[in-house]
Amino acid sequence: MPVARLPLCCLLLMFLLVVWNTAGTEVESCLQVNTTLCVENSCTLTDNTTLLCCHFDKDFDLKQDVAAKIATKNANIRYLYVYNASYDTLDVRWTIGFNFDTLSFTGGKLNHIKGNLSNTTECLNFSGNSISTIDDSVFASLNQVKILDLSRNNLSSLPESIMSMRNLTLDISGNFKLWCTDIKKLLAQNRSDPVDFRNPNDTYCLANKTFHWFNSTDKYSLKTVEESIKVELTCPQACKCDATRTLFIDEEPSFTVTADCSNSNLTSLPANLPQNTQYLNVSNNNITSLAALSIDPTYEGIRELDADNNFITSISELEGTKFISNFRVLSLQNNRIATVPTYFLTDTFSRNRALLRINLAGNKLSCECNTAQALKKWFLSNKNHIKDIEKVLCANLPIPVVNLEISEICAAKRVLTDYIYYIIAGEVLLLALLISKVSYDYWVFRTVGHLPWPASKMPKLPCDWLCEA
Numbered sequence: 315m316p317v318a319r320l321p322l323c324c325l326l327l328m329f330l331l332v333v334w335n336t337a338g339t340e341v342e343s344c345l346q347v348n349t350t351l352c353v354e355n356s357c358t359l360t361d362n363t364t365l366l367c368c369h370f371d372k373d374f375d376l377k378q379d380v381a382a383k384i385a386t387k388n389a390n391i392r393y394l395y396v397y398n399a400s401y402d403t404l405d406v407r408w409t410i411g412f413n414f415d416t417l418s419f420t421g422g423k424l425n426h427i428k429g430n431l432s433n434t435t436e437c438l439n440f441s442g443n444s445i446s447t448i449d450d451s452v453f454a455s456l457n458q459v460k461i462l463d464l465s466r467n468n469l470s471s472l473p474e475s476i477m478s479m480r481n482l483t484l485d486i487s488g489n490f491k492l493w494c495t496d497i498k499k500l501l502a503q504n505r506s507d508p509v510d511f512r513n514p515n516d517t518y519c520l521a522n523k524t525f526h527w528f529n530s531t532d533k534y535s536l537k538t539v540e541e542s543i544k545v546e547l548t549c550p551q552a553c554k555c556d557a558t559r560t561l562f563i564d565e566e567p568s569f570t571v572t573a574d575c576s577n578s579n580l581t582s583l584p585a586n587l588p589q590n591t592q593y594l595n596v597s598n599n600n601i602t603s604l605a606a607l608s609i610d611p612t613y614e615g616i617r618e619l620d621a622d623n624n625f626i627t628s629i630s631e632l633e634g635t636k637f638i639s640n641f642r643v644l645s646l647q648n649n650r651i652a653t654v655p656t657y658f659l660t661d662t663f664s665r666n667r668a669l670l671r672i673n674l675a676g677n678k679l680s681c682e683c684n685t686a687q688a689l690k691k692w693f694l695s696n697k698n699h700i701k702d703i704e705k706v707l708c709a710n711l712p713i714p715v716v717n718l719e720i721s722e723i724c725a726a727k728r729v730l731t732d733y734i735y736y737i738i739a740g741e742v743l744l745l746a747l748l749i750s751k752v753s754y755d756y757w758v759f760r761t762v763g764h765l766p767w768p769a770s771k772m773p774k775l776p777c778d779w780l781c782e783a
């Protein structure tokens with residue numbers, strides 16, 4: 315009867331799916347034990363393989379009772395479940411000899427875990443204590459562990475030994491003081507068996523917010539940390555990128571990236587910065603041009619650019635760029651800038667009143683007699699934005715632009731111009747003398763008829779008869 319077989323087949327398929335599904339979730343959890351079977355300050359066997367111990371307030375008592383129960387029952391106990399261990403320090407060394415494959419210490423007041431665990435451990439649950447310290451030795455010999463649950467504790471960092479665990483399911487949700495640096499380290503390993511996070515939606519971490527004007531931390535979701543890792547992977551080769559500062563877009567914390575490309579022998583600005591790069595340090599390189607700021611769209615969001623100690627010759631490329639309308643700090647100390655495009659900088663300063671700053675110390679500007687007055691005036695009226703103004707010098711005179719004596723720089727010029735005046739005066743005088751000589755000769759010739767010197771001394775030429783006639 316083919317009609318009846320179809321539902322049977324479907325039932326079988328559903329059954330298989332259910333079995334497959336439960337198998338899938340089982341991997342995510344250590345075996346659960348019903349804590350209503352608890353007996354105060356005592357251990358009980360809940361089945362042939364599981365020992366349940368409850369409400370102990372001394373590590374020593376727990377250890378004694380576990381050893382006693384295992385000895386008397388002579389059972390093959392694989393699983394130790396300790397509920398509400400209400401003491402501070404757990405030294406796991408006493409568990410080694412029993413070779414449990416599952417160990418749970420949940421719902422207690424444990425604060426510090428020390429010692430070594432047995433290498434037979436596959437499932438480990440420390441959820442719901444107040445653990446703030448786990449010695450690195452605790453996990454040092456775990457080479458078969460599959461699930462590690464450290465959720466709902468008080469951890470601020472993860473033991474280093476976690477970094478080398480393979481095929482790991484890790485639960486670190488509900489630790490509200492955890493620094494992001496360790497999670498980043500786990501994620502950035504870029505390995506073939508990425509850590510499988512249990513309860514990822516409840517996993518958060520903290521990162522220092524390092525804006526200049528206040529110190530605080532931000533809370534990041536696991537998803538955001540994962541995104542930040544991606545951002546850092548797109549960092550140019552010569553740079554180190556750090557995506558920890560927040561930027562709030564639609565209430566969701568996102569990243570602003572700091573790229574440090576200093577001391578890298580760069581001869582031009584690096585191309586393709588990570589998304590949201592706001593702080594770029596390219597100091598101590600051999601960069602000659604700021605052109606990337608006007609052509610590379612990844613430079614549009616930069617707020618702070620430190621390009622000290624390079625060979626940059628001009629800032630005029632910045633005119634009309636998104637950078638010039640967004641920036642807060644532009645540091646160009648010890649470069650080769652000779653002219654300051656005052657017209658568009660004045661415009662920029664007037665649009666973003668308070669915060670803008672430009673550093674120009676150690677550049678040698680060309681100070682001409684005809685422009686020096688305006689340049690000095692411009693520097694003085696923008697001294698709020700150019701804090702190192704006293705160290706911006708003239709190329710032709712070794713004095714700060716703001717200390718320029720206009721009469722002095724123009725006097726230095728006059729030596730040269732005066733000389734030119736003398737030459738011109740001399741030429742005019744010569745011309746006048748020449749004209750008077752020619753006029754005198756003509757007068758003499760008309761009145762006396764003598765040819766003037768040197769015409770009278772010249773030998774006759776074959777064509778002279780023409781003139782004489």
Ligand SMILES: *[C@@H]1O[C@H](CO)[C@@H](O)[C@H](O)[C@H]1NC(C)=O
Nearest residue numbers: 342343344420439441461463
């Ligand atoms: C660890 O124990 C807690 C509390 O009993 C439980 O909610 C959690 O699912 C357990 N973790 C694992 C991985 O089994």
Ligand SMILES: *[C@@H]1O[C@H](CO)[C@@H](O)[C@H](O)[C@H]1NC(C)=O
Nearest residue numbers: 360361362363364388389390
């Ligand atoms: C526990 O062991 C006893 C005998 O040793 C056996 O009869 C019983 O079925 C076992 N129970 C379980 C849950 O394995």
Ligand SMILES: *[C@@H]1O[C@H](CO)[C@@H](O)[C@H](O)[C@H]1NC(C)=O
Nearest residue numbers: 368369370371372398399400
């Ligand atoms: C945990 O155990 C302590 C004694 O060690 C007890 O006073 C306390 O009530 C227990 N807590 C719970 C939730 O059972």
Ligand SMILES: *[C@@H]1O[C@H](CO)[C@@H](O)[C@H](O)[C@H]1NC(C)=O
Nearest residue numbers: 410432433434455456457458
């Ligand atoms: C576990 O450690 C013991 C010695 O402490 C060693 O003999 C055994 O081979 C180890 N097992 C594994 C799977 O590494």
Ligand SMILES: *[C@@H]1O[C@H](CO)[C@@H](O)[C@H](O)[C@H]1NC(C)=O
Nearest residue numbers: 425444445446468469470491
């Ligand atoms: C968590 O740890 C901090 C110290 O890092 C401590 O001040 C705080 O009391 C702890 N909180 C709990 C619930 O144990």
Ligand SMILES: *[C@@H]1O[C@H](CO)[C@@H](O)[C@H](O)[C@H]1NC(C)=O
Nearest residue numbers: 429430431450451452454455
């Ligand atoms: C215990 O941990 C220490 C430090 O990580 C390690 O050197 C030692 O070999 C471990 N002992 C055992 C028995 O695994």
Ligand SMILES: *[C@@H]1O[C@H](CO)[C@@H](O)[C@H](O)[C@H]1NC(C)=O
Nearest residue numbers: 457458479480481482506507
């Ligand atoms: C991790 O799991 C994969 C597949 O589940 C397996 O091929 C690999 O050997 C495992 N790696 C380790 C170190 O256990």
Ligand SMILES: *[C@@H]1O[C@H](CO)[C@@H](O)[C@H](O)[C@H]1NC(C)=O
Nearest residue numbers: 511512513514515516535537
């Ligand atoms: C975690 O959050 C995402 C989106 O916010 C959601 O799609 C997913 O179902 C959630 N996972 C769990 C286990 O709640």
Ligand SMILES: *[C@@H]1O[C@H](CO)[C@@H](O)[C@H](O)[C@H]1NC(C)=O
Nearest residue numbers: 493494495520521522523529
């Ligand atoms: C965060 O800042 C504090 C104080 O400035 C410092 O002690 C701590 O080490 C920093 N943490 C990280 C992860 O950078």
Ligand SMILES: *[C@@H]1O[C@H](CO)[C@@H](O)[C@H](O)[C@H]1NC(C)=O
Nearest residue numbers: 523524525526527528529530
């Ligand atoms: C922020 O931290 C720095 C150095 O750690 C310190 O100099 C500064 O005063 C702090 N600022 C505030 C507002 O606490």
Ligand SMILES: *[C@@H]1O[C@H](CO)[C@@H](O)[C@H](O)[C@H]1NC(C)=O
Nearest residue numbers: 552575576577578579580599
């Ligand atoms: C920069 O180049 C010089 C020689 O040209 C070399 O000695 C130095 O190691 C280089 N520095 C870096 C950071 O590449």
Ligand SMILES: *[C@@H]1O[C@H](CO)[C@@H](O)[C@H](O)[C@H]1NC(C)=O
Nearest residue numbers: 578579580581599600601625
């Ligand atoms: C950068 O300039 C210095 C001199 O200031 C020179 O020694 C070095 O070789 C230059 N590096 C590159 C990569 O051009």
